[in-house]
Amino acid sequence: MDRRISTLELEMASSEQFGKILLKGKLVYNTQQLARQMLEMALSEIKGDVVVMDVSNLLFIDSTGLALLIHFLKKEVAKKKKVIFTVSANKTIEKLLLIAKFHKLFPIVESEQDIIPFFASSPEVIADQKTLMQIWTEARKRD
Numbered sequence: 001m002d003r004r005i006s007t008l009e010l011e012m013a014s015s016e017q018f019g020k021i022l023l024k025g026k027l028v029y030n031t032q033q034l035a036r037q038m039l040e041m042a043l044s045e046i047k048g049d050v051v052v053m054d055v056s057n058l059l060f061i062d063s064t065g066l067a068l069l070i071h072f073l074k075k076e077v078a079k080k081k082k083v084i085f086t087v088s089a090n091k092t093i094e095k096l097l098l099i100a101k102f103h104k105l106f107p108i109v110e111s112e113q114d115i116i117p118f119f120a121s122s123p124e125v126i127a128d129q130k131t132l133m134q135i136w137t138e139a140r141k142r143d
Contacts, residue, residue: 006030010038012045017116018084019046024057027065035065039072049081052112055097056088066100073106077129084132086112105129107136 008031009024021042027035043051053073055061061069073083085108087094097108106129109115118139126132 008035008038010035010042012042014046014048017048018050018052018112019048020052020054020112021046022054022057026059027055027061027068029062029064032064032068035068039068043072043076046081051076051081051083052086052115053083053106054086054088054112055093056086056090058090058093061093061096066096066102070102070105080128082126082129082132084109084115086110086114105133107132 006028007025008027011022011024013020013022021039023035025031051073053069076083083106085097085102085106087097087108088111094108097103102108107115118136126135
């Protein structure tokens with residue numbers, strides 16, 4: 001197999017608290033059209049108001065991929081959905097998200113287990129992404 005070929009896969013899962021989109025492979029210029037189509041479809045199928053974007057299985061993301069994520073996730077926030085990123089043990093992707101300042105717009109957590117107690121304790125208080133970020137920031141300061 002040619003290592004230069006970029007591939008991208010998307011999986012979806014749902015729980016009572018959130019809808020989850022898992023991205024695998026490379027989110028780069030060569031996969032942007034496929035990614036755009038897959039994200040549109042996946043986001044339209046999520047019924048709840050919380051979206052967890054799991055990027056822990058991404059091998060690489062370039063500026064085109066970051067821009068694509070911002071585009072779609074800002075559209076979801078405009079629909080009053082709340083968006084959270086999970087990065088698990090993928091420190092490379094986490095660093096890229098931090099450099100791109102995603103942490104100022106969306107909580108970035110190591111695993112979805114980190115957010116379950118958060119939503120279980122205060123789901124009705126979190127009306128929008130701004131409120132989510134304020135509550136998340138305060139909770140992180142206490143830890």
